[in-house]
Amino acid sequence: MTALVFIEHENGAIRQPSRSAIAALAKLGDVHVLLAGTDLSAAATAAASIAGVAKVLTAEDAVLADNLAEPLAALLTALAGDYSHVAAAATAAGKNALPRAAALLDAQVISDIVGVEGADTFIRPIYAGNALATVKSKDPVRVLTVRAAAFPPAEPTGGSASTEAAPAAALDAAKAAAAKSRHVSYEIHKSERPELSAARVVVSGGRGMAASENFKLLEPIADKLGAAIGASRAAVDSGFVPNDRQVGQTGTIVAPELYIAIGISGAIQHLAGMKDSKVIVAINKDEEAPIFQVADYGLVADLFKAVPELDAELAKA
Amino acid sequence: MKILVPVKRVVDYNVQVRVRADQQGVETTGVKMSMNPFDEIAVEEAVRLKEKGVATEIVVLSIGPAQAQDTLRTALAMGADRAVLITAEPNPEPLAVAKLIKAVAEKEGPSIIILGKQAIDDDMNATSQSLAALLDWPQGTFASKVEVKGEEVEVTREIDGGLETVALKLPAIISTDLRLNEPRYAALPNIMKARKKPLETLTPADLSVDVTPRLETLKVAEPAKRQGGKKVGSVAELVEKLKTEARVI
Ligand SMILES: Cc1cc2nc3c(=O)[nH]c(=O)nc-3n(C[C@H](O)[C@H](O)[C@H](O)COP(=O)(O)OP(=O)(O)OC[C@H]3O[C@@H](n4cnc5c(N)ncnc54)[C@H](O)[C@@H]3O)c2cc1C
Ligand SMILES: Nc1ncnc2c1ncn2[C@@H]1O[C@H](COP(=O)(O)O)[C@@H](O)[C@H]1O
Numbered sequence: 001m002t003a004l005v006f007i008e009h010e011n012g013a014i015r016q017p018s019r020s021a022i023a024a025l026a027k028l029g030d031v032h033v034l035l036a037g038t039d040l041s042a043a044a045t046a047a048a049s050i051a052g053v054a055k056v057l058t059a060e061d062a063v064l065a066d067n068l069a070e071p072l073a074a075l076l077t078a079l080a081g082d083y084s085h086v087a088a089a090a091t092a093a094g095k096n097a098l099p100r101a102a103a104l105l106d107a108q109v110i111s112d113i114v115g116v117e118g119a120d121t122f123i124r125p126i127y128a129g130n131a132l133a134t135v136k137s138k139d140p141v142r143v144l145t146v147r148a149a150a151f152p153p154a155e156p157t158g159g160s161a162s163t164e165a166a167p168a169a170a171l172d173a174a175k176a177a178a179a180k181s182r183h184v185s186y187e188i189h190k191s192e193r194p195e196l197s198a199a200r201v202v203v204s205g206g207r208g209m210a211a212s213e214n215f216k217l218l219e220p221i222a223d224k225l226g227a228a229i230g231a232s233r234a235a236v237d238s239g240f241v242p243n244d245r246q247v248g249q250t251g252t253i254v255a256p257e258l259y260i261a262i263g264i265s266g267a268i269q270h271l272a273g274m275k276d277s278k279v280i281v282a283i284n285k286d287e288e289a290p291i292f293q294v295a296d297y298g299l300v301a302d303l304f305k306a307v308p309e310l311d312a313e314l315a316k317a
Numbered sequence: 318m319k320i321l322v323p324v325k326r327v328v329d330y331n332v333q334v335r336v337r338a339d340q341q342g343v344e345t346t347g348v349k350m351s352m353n354p355f356d357e358i359a360v361e362e363a364v365r366l367k368e369k370g371v372a373t374e375i376v377v378l379s380i381g382p383a384q385a386q387d388t389l390r391t392a393l394a395m396g397a398d399r400a401v402l403i404t405a406e407p408n409p410e411p412l413a414v415a416k417l418i419k420a421v422a423e424k425e426g427p428s429i430i431i432l433g434k435q436a437i438d439d440d441m442n443a444t445s446q447s448l449a450a451l452l453d454w455p456q457g458t459f460a461s462k463v464e465v466k467g468e469e470v471e472v473t474r475e476i477d478g479g480l481e482t483v484a485l486k487l488p489a490i491i492s493t494d495l496r497l498n499e500p501r502y503a504a505l506p507n508i509m510k511a512r513k514k515p516l517e518t519l520t521p522a523d524l525s526v527d528v529t530p531r532l533e534t535l536k537v538a539e540p541a542k543r544q545g546g547k548k549v550g551s552v553a554e555l556v557e558k559l560k561t562e563a564r565v566i
Contacts, residue, residue, distance in 0.1 A: 103447035181486070
């Protein structure tokens with residue numbers, strides 16, 4: 001039994017969610033990984049040394065550089081014949097391409113798995129994580145996306161996989177599928193902070209932050225804790241922070257060691273994205289706010305007073 | 318240009334669902350049902366394209382129990398022109414839903430199909446991509462902006478780290494994200510008018526689609542409950558506890 005895991009690379013490194021996907025599939029057997037795009041040599045070296053990886057396949061072509069679903073799904077489909085499982089992390093790219101590949105293979109994708117029970121049996125959250133379904137697939141090839149927050153990432157070192165180029169026929173299939181869509185532009189919100197989905201600490205602000213400028217109050221705290229800054233949907237919709245900060249059922253799912261929710265009420269959809277954090281802190285002026293029910297440490301306070309105090313207190317340490 | 322919008326009837330987003338005692342699903346009797354919120358956004362986008370003169374007709378489609386008619390009437394009240402109901406119980410899986418939508422699309426010939434990115438009950442986020450594959454159409458998922466430009470549609474997508482714009486040759490599939498628009502409420506006169514708009518009913522058999530599930534649900538369980546609820550009296554106490562009790566800073 002061998003799984004093919006599509007992995008994402010950035011500046012020659014492998015993204016952490018992809019390493020979590022490798023860890024999930026490694027529970028079942030051998031793992032081959034697929035790298036797609038251009039200038040893959042540094043990423044291929046990095047991929048080959050990830051613990052648990054037996055082989056690195058590289059698909060080098062400009063049509064694959066932007067993870068467009070059409071060529072990527074065609075590539076995965078062309079390669080799938082050799083594998084029992086085709087998987088990727090449930091990132092924007094994974095969620096975009098894997099269900100397309102599944103349909104090309106006439107398989108029902110199993111999205112966002114949080115548990116591996118066996119070769120054909122997986123656990124996945126439904127209803128914003130208020131229920132966990134154990135499902136058994138009857139498809140010959142199981143196509144999966146993996147919730148990164150649910151699996152500790154495979155170690156970046158310790159492996160010594162071989163690397164080979166994907167067969168030309170698979171690359172041709174990808175190129176042929178690229179005629180109807182084209183990447184136009186990116187608007188990437190640059191940040192020196194850790195990636196939200198991979199950070200050890202996340203500090204999130206909600207509607208209670210009241211304005212975009214006030215998110216600056218969270219920065220010194222995030223700096224001191226090495227944290228990523230997240231947000232509720234209300235904070236994103238109000239334009240306080242960009243869309244990619246949204247934590248929740250329909251945003252990014254996080255499970256850091258420490259999650260600090262500031263001015264967030266704790267709607268079901270927000271909780272769905274953070275309730276598996278190890279320690280949860282909530283700061284809210286409304287003692288009835290539902291966020292307190294999941295918080296290990298709740299502080300009923302006005303955030304505009306408590307946040308500067310928290311910064312000062314952390315500075316003492 | 319015709320636009321097709323598939324809309325799903327789901328447990329309302331405000332309902333805190335409960336797992337059934339037999340662990341075979343969640344309690345749905347007596348629970349408030351609504352249109353999937355992402356599908357409201359899809360209907361709204363279609364109506365705006367019609368108001369701009371880009372679209373000429375909006376057909377809405379739902380697959381589910383007979384009561385999915387209510388969901389379709391809501392979409393008609395928002396401004397859709399016609400509805401198709403495919404009765405199927407229990408609700409088919411995304412792959413089968415995609416096959417049913419494909420069969421309808423082949424009859425209707427839409428230039429754009431707008432779906433929600435995710436149904437908030439199964440949280441699959443799979444139907445639009447599967448449909449795009451089956452039709453061999455390009456896809457613009459998680460859209461926060463849609464612009465039809467001649468033979469193409471430009472879609473700005475929400476991705477990890479920011480936004481991406483792609484250009485797709487029509488016909489194309491779009492799935493909506495939360496920032497695409499704010500859906501309107503249907504005004505009472507429009508709700509009255511919607512009652513008279515055409516609604517056609519079909520079955521999967523009429524479309525020769527096999528909806529046999531590929532996934533067998535062995536169990537539906539409640540997630541482990543968090544032991545939350547503790548309060549601290551001050552910021553100093555909070556930091557102290559995080560250091561010495563939780564040991565996370
Ligand atoms: C389909 C769908 C998907 C969704 N997906 C998501 C998702 O992925 N993520 C998500 O977060 N939401 C999501 N939502 C939205 C969700 O339902 C809530 O509306 C949202 O989480 C509320 O954000 P909030 O807690 O910041 O705002 P509010 O609910 O308005 O809460 C603000 C809180 O701030 C507190 N506050 C105000 N001022 C202060 C102050 N000075 N000091 C301290 N506290 C203060 C208030 O007491 C209140 O509790 C989704 C909704 C739908 C319908
Ligand atoms: N039973 C259904 N009837 C109509 N549309 C559906 C149905 N199931 C899914 N869809 C569409 O597909 C989208 C994504 O659903 P899913 O892939 O199940 O998360 C929804 O937002 C709808 O637009």
